Amino acid sequence: MVRAIIKRTKRSVVSVKCADNDNHKLTEYFTIRKSDRRTKGEVQEEKRRLLEFALRKGVEDGLEVRYIKNKGRGVFTTRNFNKGEFVVEYSGDLIDLQEAYHREHEYEQDENMGCYMYYFKYNEQHYCVDATAESGKLGRLINHSRNGNLITKVLMVDKVPRLSLLAKTFIKAGEELLYDYGDRSKESLENHPWLAF
Structure with a gap:
């Protein structure tokens, strides 16, 4: 015994x-x-998988377009977003710089046409997402503010860099979504003085 x-x-x-x-x-x-605690790496991997899922599915939940007097269209939230949460993708044609400069020159010829090009660098390579064509995608309609409530994060999905806009802070339902376009060149500020604000 x-x-x-x-x-x-x-x-x-x-x-x-x-x-x-x-x-x-x-x-x-x-x-x-x-323990049901997860390591920091496991938490980061889960966030990456969720972000990748949202980008693949084209998630645009909790958003609506409104017209703003003297400003044009803008994107507003219909629900709360937590800090760091995926909000929307800035989607369009992913092109190289040579093609981007060519298209930009074409767009300048038409006074009624806007230019919705997002230049970025990822892993030492330069890219541009051209969202000028009306596509129904909401990321292209988000306006500029130097103190915006969104930040941009690049994520590789199927070996293609994708631009996701994440909540920089807690965003309440009804707020306009804004991010800093980052362009401070003298020429841009002369042509678009609103970039300074």
């Missing part, structure tokens, strides 16, 4: 000694409680 003698301290079991002098593991008497 095996009889366990358990020594306890105020906080935990220190050792288990059996009367028949056989060595036994504590887990033979008590189940192991596994």
